[in-house]
Amino acid sequence: MISAAKKKGLSAIGSADALHPGWRRMWEDAVPIDTEDGVIVVPSAEVEDSNRVHHLILMEEFSSFSELHAILEPVPKDLSHTGRPRLRIGGEEIARRVHTLGGFIGPAHAFTPWTSLYARHNSVRECYGEEPIDFLELGLSADNSYGASIPDLQGIPFLSSSDAHGPDPGRLGREYTVLEVRELSPAGILESITGGHVIQNAGLFPEEGKYNRTACSRCYRQYTLEEAGGLGWKCPDDGGKIKKGVRDRARELSCGSPHPRPPYRHLIPLPEIIRHVLSRKSSDCRDVRTLYEQFLASFGDEIRVLTHVPVPDLSRVHEDTAMAIDSLRDGRVTLFPGGGGRYGTFSFE
Numbered sequence: 001m002i003s004a005a006k007k008k009g010l011s012a013i014g015s016a017d018a019l020h021p022g023w024r025r026m027w028e029d030a031v032p033i034d035t036e037d038g039v040i041v042v043p044s045a046e047v048e049d050s051n052r053v054h055h056l057i058l059m060e061e062f063s064s065f066s067e068l069h070a071i072l073e074p075v076p077k078d079l080s081h082t083g084r085p086r087l088r089i090g091g092e093e094i095a096r097r098v099h100t101l102g103g104f105i106g107p108a109h110a111f112t113p114w115t116s117l118y119a120r121h122n123s124v125r126e127c128y129g130e131e132p133i134d135f136l137e138l139g140l141s142a143d144n145s146y147g148a149s150i151p152d153l154q155g156i157p158f159l160s161s162s163d164a165h166g167p168d169p170g171r172l173g174r175e176y177t178v179l180e181v182r183e184l185s186p187a188g189i190l191e192s193i194t195g196g197h198v199i200q201n202a203g204l205f206p207e208e209g210k211y212n213r214t215a216c217s218r219c220y221r222q223y224t225l226e227e228a229g230g231l232g233w234k235c236p237d238d239g240g241k242i243k244k245g246v247r248d249r250a251r252e253l254s255c256g257s258p259h260p261r262p263p264y265r266h267l268i269p270l271p272e273i274i275r276h277v278l279s280r281k282s283s284d285c286r287d288v289r290t291l292y293e294q295f296l297a298s299f300g301d302e303i304r305v306l307t308h309v310p311v312p313d314l315s316r317v318h319e320d321t322a323m324a325i326d327s328l329r330d331g332r333v334t335l336f337p338g339g340g341g342r343y344g345t346f347s348f349e
C-alpha cells in the first residue's frame with residue numbers, strides 16, 4: 001500500500017479497516033511508518049450503524065481503535081472477519097463513543113442512495129442528534145459543489161477520498177484532499193482537516209461515479225425524479241428498483257446560494273486515460289500498464305503527471321496520452337453520466 005501511495009503521489013493515506021484486529025496489528029507492527037517511508041498512515045475505519053448508515057472514523061493512534069473495539073460491546077460477530085463491521089447502535093451513539101476517545105467521525109459517501117447519511121436521513125441532526133460531525137466524505141458521485149448549498153453542512157469540511165481498500169492504481173487516490181499541514185503526522189493531518197485547512201479537493205467528475213444519476217439498478221435506464229416518482233421507483237422495463245441519483249438528492253437538500261468551498265480539481269485516473277487512448281477494454285492490459293510505468297519512471301508519480309508536468313514533456317513519452325491529459329486539464333471532456341450502480345464514461349474533445 002505504501003509503495004502504491006508513493007507511485008500515486010500521495011503523502012498520506014487512511015489505513016482503512018482499523019477495527020479489524022489482524023489488519024490493525026499489521027500496521028502497528030510496521031511502525032514507524034510515517035518517518036520511514038514518507039507516507040503518513042492515518043488510522044481509519046468505516047462502520048455501518050443500526051440504520052445502515054456508513055460512517056468514516058479517523059484516529060491519531062491505532063491503539064484508540066483497539067479501545068473503540070472494546071467499547072463497541074457487545075462486539076458484533078463480524079468484527080473479526082470484515083473490514084466494515086455492522087454495529088447495533090445508531091449514529092449518535094457511535095459518534096459519542098468516538099469523540100470520548102478523541103477521535104473524529106463523519107458520514108461516508110454521504111449522498112449515495114444506499115447506506116449513506118442522506119439515503120436514510122434528511123439532516124445531519126436526524127442521524128447524529130446532539131453529537132457534531134467533524135467532516136463529510138463526498139463520495140465518488142459528488143464534488144464539493146453538491147454540498148455547498150446544503151444549509152446543514154455550512155462550516156463542515158468536505159473530504160474527497162478514494163474508498164479504495166487496496167493498492168490498485170485505478171482506485172487508490174482516484175480522489176484525494178489537499179491539506180495545509182503544520183506537522184507531518186496523523187495528528188497533524190487530523191488537526192488540519194478539522195481546523196478547516198483543506199485547500200483543494202480533487203477526484204472524479206461526479207458524472208463518472210456510479211450513482212450520479214437517478215437510474216434502475218438492474219438495467220441502468222436513467223429517469224428524472226418526476227418520472228421515477230410516477231413509476232413508484234420501479235423500472236417498467238424489468239421491475240428493477242430505481243435508485244435516486246446523488247445529483248438529484250443533493251439538489252433536493254440544497255437551498256439558497258452556495259457557501260464558498262475550496263476549488264475542486266476534476267481528474268480521471270491515468271490508467272483509465274491510457275486505456276481510453278489505446279482503445280483497450282481494461283486498464284489491466286499489458287500495454288496500458290507498460291505505458292503507465294513509463295510515465296511514472298519519467299516523472300515520478302501519477303498526480304504530478306496528471307496535474308503538473310508540461311504537455312510537451314508528456315508528449316515525449318506518448319503523444320496521444322499527452323493530448324488527452326491536456327484536454328482533461330482544460331475540461332475538454334464529454335461525460336456520459338453513471339447511475340444505478342454503473343460507472344459513467346468519458347471521451348476527450
Ligand SMILES: [Zn+2]
Pocket residue numbers: 216217218219220221235236237238239240
Ligand atoms: Zn430496469
